[in-house]
Amino acid sequence: MKLLFFISLSATLSLFVLASAEAGSLENLERERAILIDTMLSGDLGIKERQARLETTGTRLIDLERMVLRDKSLAGKNTSLVQAAFQNYDLTFLAHASIEQDRSLTDHWLNSVGLSTQTLFNASMGRR
Amino acid sequence: MNNLYIDPDPEQTKRIHDRLKSIFIAIFLGAVLACLISIPFAYATTAVWAPTASERLIKLPGQHLEKAVESDFRKSELATALEETEANSQLKQSTLGDLQKAIEQADGETRVELQHQFLLEKKNYVEMLKENQDLRRKRARIKLRLYERLLGKLSRKKQAGSPQQKHLVSLQENAQARFQSSLSKVDMKLMQSVAMGTSRYSQEYARNMSAIESLVAAVNAHPSNQAPALNGIALSQSDYLRSLISRNEAELALVDQERIILAHMAKLISLDALALSEETQLASQDLDAPSDDVPRSYVVEYFINQ
Numbered sequence: 001m002k003l004l005f006f007i008s009l010s011a012t013l014s015l016f017v018l019a020s021a022e023a024g025s026l027e028n029l030e031r032e033r034a035i036l037i038d039t040m041l042s043g044d045l046g047i048k049e050r051q052a053r054l055e056t057t058g059t060r061l062i063d064l065e066r067m068v069l070r071d072k073s074l075a076g077k078n079t080s081l082v083q084a085a086f087q088n089y090d091l092t093f094l095a096h097a098s099i100e101q102d103r104s105l106t107d108h109w110l111n112s113v114g115l116s117t118q119t120l121f122n123a124s125m126g127r128r
Numbered sequence: 129m130n131n132l133y134i135d136p137d138p139e140q141t142k143r144i145h146d147r148l149k150s151i152f153i154a155i156f157l158g159a160v161l162a163c164l165i166s167i168p169f170a171y172a173t174t175a176v177w178a179p180t181a182s183e184r185l186i187k188l189p190g191q192h193l194e195k196a197v198e199s200d201f202r203k204s205e206l207a208t209a210l211e212e213t214e215a216n217s218q219l220k221q222s223t224l225g226d227l228q229k230a231i232e233q234a235d236g237e238t239r240v241e242l243q244h245q246f247l248l249e250k251k252n253y254v255e256m257l258k259e260n261q262d263l264r265r266k267r268a269r270i271k272l273r274l275y276e277r278l279l280g281k282l283s284r285k286k287q288a289g290s291p292q293q294k295h296l297v298s299l300q301e302n303a304q305a306r307f308q309s310s311l312s313k314v315d316m317k318l319m320q321s322v323a324m325g326t327s328r329y330s331q332e333y334a335r336n337m338s339a340i341e342s343l344v345a346a347v348n349a350h351p352s353n354q355a356p357a358l359n360g361i362a363l364s365q366s367d368y369l370r371s372l373i374s375r376n377e378a379e380l381a382l383v384d385q386e387r388i389i390l391a392h393m394a395k396l397i398s399l400d401a402l403a404l405s406e407e408t409q410l411a412s413q414d415l416d417a418p419s420d421d422v423p424r425s426y427v428v429e430y431f432i433n434q
Binding site for chain 2: 065067086089
């Protein structure tokens, strides 16, 4: 009886540990996305290197986005991180949204934050 | 003092004794049966069953909910008491049958004695039926409360969450829909791109997904997982709970109706007791015997021989 109790307890604990390990899918996505944006904006990279890095990060990002969207533990999880993530699909699920709208990752991100060619042309230099 | 002593007539004493006995039985039966409806019985008050409306019950598939409740009930004191009263009333029925046969064959004083016995047994039988009804009513009420609590829990679960949480859920649903619609397009893009290619996660996920789908199909086809149905139409869990509630409401209504039958039975026993009492009283008075009245004679001689 005691043995059974300990087995069930350890099984429950291992399930709990697994569940808490999966809870970081959104954080992983956010980190990868930050790296991608950093690659986009970095002035130290050449065009080819930037393109190669963006493609590699993009593949990882697709997987991570799918992991987040399939993560059952996030369903209805009312935290600021989850709320912010789902408020703007285009920015959070950057890779999927960009392919959906037939745009490159960079174009899509710039467009989503409000930086289009037109707005840049219309911009004027001035003192704040 | 000795002159005042009256030697008791044995026949008269017996007659008085019989009369008192029958009156006593009639009063006793009348009083007991009149109070029958309002008297709380031992089993009905002491036998308990306290099921809990747990999450486990809500999650049980198909008709296993009712089976689990019934199984829990069978382990309770209430079930034992109910079984006991049912067995006792069956025994009492056979006793009544035997007594009735004996009455048909008996005559004289034995017959009256047996009729008294028959009335007492009928009274006990009605008491047992009353007890059985109380227990059945208690079972139906407990089940009703349990199913109502489960239904409440189920609807609370469905409506759970603050407005913010509900908003989040709707955002997640929209995101899910958008993701599903773009999934094939993203896959195509991945296949076309030499640099990107299909990742290990995607390959493993697709393989696991097919295994999960076949398992889910097996789970859905499993006979123990069949959803409860009414006239061939599958019921949702809340519909199923509502049907269980109405079934127990019907049980309560039927017990109430049976209470009327019992009240009439009790009244008949009371009337029988009264009739028997009157019958014994009249028999003891021996009305058919010649009247004890002595013809009045006027002693006229005292008046005329002076």
